[in-house]
Amino acid sequence: MSSASRAAVALAAIATLPAGAIAAQAAPASHPGKPVYDRWCAACHGDRGAGDGEGAAHMLPRPRDFTRAIYQIRTTASGELPTDADILRVIDVGVPGTAMPGWREQLTDRQRADLVGYLKSFSPDFERAAPAPISIGEEPAGGADALAEGKRVYDQLECFKCHGREGRGDGTSAPTLADDWDQPIRAADLTESWTFNGGDAVADIYLRLRTGLDGTPMPSFSDAVEAKIVTDEQLWRVAQYVRSLSPERPPRVREVIRAARVEGALPAGPADTAWSAVEAYYVPLVGQVVARPRWFVPTVDGIWVQAVHDGRSIAMRLAWSDPSRSPDPAWDEWLGRIRAGVPADPGPGRADSVPAAQGPDRLTLQFPQRPTDDSERPYFLGGSRRRPVHLVRWSSGGAAVEEGLGTGPGSFAPLAGGTGFAGGGEWRDGRWLVQLTRPLAVRDSTLPGLTPGTAVPIAFALADGSNGEGGLRGSVSTWYAIHPDVPTPTRVYVQPVVAALLAAGLGVVVVGRAQRRQRGERRLTSEES
Amino acid sequence: MKRALLSGILVIGAAGVVAACGGGDGGEAASGDAPAAGAPASDAPAAAPLGSGTITGTISFTGTPPQNPTIDMAEEPDCKAKHASAPVDPQVVVANGKLANAIVYVKSGLPAGAAVPAATTPVVLDQDGCLYEPRALAVMTGQPIEIRNSDPVLHNIKAVPKVNRGFNVSQPSQGMKTTRSFDKAETMVPLECSVHGWMHANVAVLEHPYHAVSGPDGTFSITGLPAGTYEVEAWHEKLGTRTAQVTVPEAGSATADLSFAASGS
Numbered sequence: 001m002s003s004a005s006r007a008a009v010a011l012a013a014i015a016t017l018p019a020g021a022i023a024a025q026a027a028p029a030s031h032p033g034k035p036v037y038d039r040w041c042a043a044c045h046g047d048r049g050a051g052d053g054e055g056a057a058h059m060l061p062r063p064r065d066f067t068r069a070i071y072q073i074r075t076t077a078s079g080e081l082p083t084d085a086d087i088l089r090v091i092d093v094g095v096p097g098t099a100m101p102g103w104r105e106q107l108t109d110r111q112r113a114d115l116v117g118y119l120k121s122f123s124p125d126f127e128r129a130a131p132a133p134i135s136i137g138e139e140p141a142g143g144a145d146a147l148a149e150g151k152r153v154y155d156q157l158e159c160f161k162c163h164g165r166e167g168r169g170d171g172t173s174a175p176t177l178a179d180d181w182d183q184p185i186r187a188a189d190l191t192e193s194w195t196f197n198g199g200d201a202v203a204d205i206y207l208r209l210r211t212g213l214d215g216t217p218m219p220s221f222s223d224a225v226e227a228k229i230v231t232d233e234q235l236w237r238v239a240q241y242v243r244s245l246s247p248e249r250p251p252r253v254r255e256v257i258r259a260a261r262v263e264g265a266l267p268a269g270p271a272d273t274a275w276s277a278v279e280a281y282y283v284p285l286v287g288q289v290v291a292r293p294r295w296f297v298p299t300v301d302g303i304w305v306q307a308v309h310d311g312r313s314i315a316m317r318l319a320w321s322d323p324s325r326s327p328d329p330a331w332d333e334w335l336g337r338i339r340a341g342v343p344a345d346p347g348p349g350r351a352d353s354v355p356a357a358q359g360p361d362r363l364t365l366q367f368p369q370r371p372t373d374d375s376e377r378p379y380f381l382g383g384s385r386r387r388p389v390h391l392v393r394w395s396s397g398g399a400a401v402e403e404g405l406g407t408g409p410g411s412f413a414p415l416a417g418g419t420g421f422a423g424g425g426e427w428r429d430g431r432w433l434v435q436l437t438r439p440l441a442v443r444d445s446t447l448p449g450l451t452p453g454t455a456v457p458i459a460f461a462l463a464d465g466s467n468g469e470g471g472l473r474g475s476v477s478t479w480y481a482i483h484p485d486v487p488t489p490t491r492v493y494v495q496p497v498v499a500a501l502l503a504a505g506l507g508v509v510v511v512g513r514a515q516r517r518q519r520g521e522r523r524l525t526s527e528e529s
Numbered sequence: 530m531k532r533a534l535l536s537g538i539l540v541i542g543a544a545g546v547v548a549a550c551g552g553g554d555g556g557e558a559a560s561g562d563a564p565a566a567g568a569p570a571s572d573a574p575a576a577a578p579l580g581s582g583t584i585t586g587t588i589s590f591t592g593t594p595p596q597n598p599t600i601d602m603a604e605e606p607d608c609k610a611k612h613a614s615a616p617v618d619p620q621v622v623v624a625n626g627k628l629a630n631a632i633v634y635v636k637s638g639l640p641a642g643a644a645v646p647a648a649t650t651p652v653v654l655d656q657d658g659c660l661y662e663p664r665a666l667a668v669m670t671g672q673p674i675e676i677r678n679s680d681p682v683l684h685n686i687k688a689v690p691k692v693n694r695g696f697n698v699s700q701p702s703q704g705m706k707t708t709r710s711f712d713k714a715e716t717m718v719p720l721e722c723s724v725h726g727w728m729h730a731n732v733a734v735l736e737h738p739y740h741a742v743s744g745p746d747g748t749f750s751i752t753g754l755p756a757g758t759y760e761v762e763a764w765h766e767k768l769g770t771r772t773a774q775v776t777v778p779e780a781g782s783a784t785a786d787l788s789f790a791a792s793g794s
Contacts, residue, residue, distance in 0.1 A: 078698060081694075157683065157699070173726070176723075177726075214695065222698075223705075224701055224702070
């Protein structure tokens, strides 16, 4: 190669650099991004960017290890470095579905740009020329046919191997997945688009299909497009279909779950089609990180709650994504990885490590034991001695629903009678559907009855046995309220009609009398004249 | 594709094919970097083999080889059907005391600054019956690896290197071919399939062509060496490494027989 052509190549390389590329290799000690990083990022990502900060061991996925320069969310081809804009985007908006928050509001433009440069300085790979984003076209118009095609291609490309037939991350390969640091990693639950790591616009999803998510098992499909195994348009269809599996907007969280009054029978079971007509309320759950053993890596991050009553009994349906029906031997490998990857979190005098055997999946409903108002609700995490809670537990083991009293985190004293809760559940395609039913009134006066027209506090807890959960390990909600609606009485419809009729009748009388009086007066006047 | 091309250009530069290049590949985008780190100096004119010496040998295994784990392929009947008996993961393959799938390569001793010819012939890595074939391979930096899917099921081929950049490519269709290469020396680059967690292969990426993989009879042969004294290493995914020092006379041959043993023996 002549020196001239070498220079030309070098020039060409420079020309492909994005304008304003941020220098990677400033001396870290004096880098302007260092103080920002040390203050805001190092606690998770580690002083030297190896993803090994103090908080890291409890997190799955682990905080990014910048020393290997492997970035999930990119606009560049599989295995390529990210662009500066790619890194900045993640700093700005965070990584949904993980512990990484967005920093656009906290840090100035200058600080965030400095951070990009500093992160790059952790890996010599950034000495390479900056890669160019892959070029992508416009999203084609959607519609029902597009979604049907997307579903067909989703199956053809065997996306279900990891993401499951219905997209809930319950594919047959899901229990075996690990990231590049050999930590267990979930196949994304495609029905919760608000947890998509790289955003949930159709174009975001399409980009993930084209670029893959480096460091994870998710591959790039660009080669498959190049090899004409799938067309670019079909890949867009898959993205549109995947997006359609989630609600258009992230579910709004509402404090009060209303149980409508229904005429006729309550739904017969969790799969009863009558439930499809009942309003569903989304309750977000988070890992139980208050009492030891704390749990930072829960499987379940939300539950959909529906309720109806018929004046005598109330039926609730609870639905949540869980890729395993625990215990399931196929998930033993997963539990082994969780045990290896999550440190024990011992309480005083206890050596609490993640159990070696899978327990069942378990749902717990929690109510105050005694009537209460907002200012005196029991402690949200299992109540206290002074203000106990009434606990209702359903588990996948097939045992009957249990009721008990809780007087603190993790406590459960079985009740002989209880409030008459009964129910059952079924698991299909990565989702539990559980129906629990009880009489509104209770015979045991120490337990709370439910009265139409009165809201009662309720909280939720879930455990996924195959994830090593059970006891205090699992996910919990704070207090919400359940409100059995008062039926609209017949008089509400009759009274306005009666009132209108009465008013009209009265009007006729009044006007009639006035007219008669007027006529009488005229007669008198004419007689006088 | 672009990656392979870039690497190819780098290797051509590394091999110092100054005269032959003649701008044939010029005009293509290139990184503008210096030749791959650690590559032999680029100003040596030679592109021919450095010599005609040979190292041959046999990799043996003494003791009882470990049992290879069976694989539950119930979820992939199309792959399962390709196996006459219950599929096993062939981690340690021993026949008559001879070990297959050991990667043998010259670890040190090449003349400093020697310009070695680039390797442009693709090495094929197949996915057949939901197993890699071969499961151990050695390539030169920049040498294309043609990855084939001979199964009617989804595979993804994922490289998890420490030095090179990785990749993770979906191959959703039987017959699909993907070509990739690595531009830096690295022993070893693990390859894996996320869909089928049991699938593993390893690639040795070297800056020279003096490498081989032991066959079913344990033998290997490394050719084209100049006279000299070399450290030869045999690497096996489960058994670790063995090294030997050999002296190759001008246009002659040397023998490097290496032996692994069952753990504990």
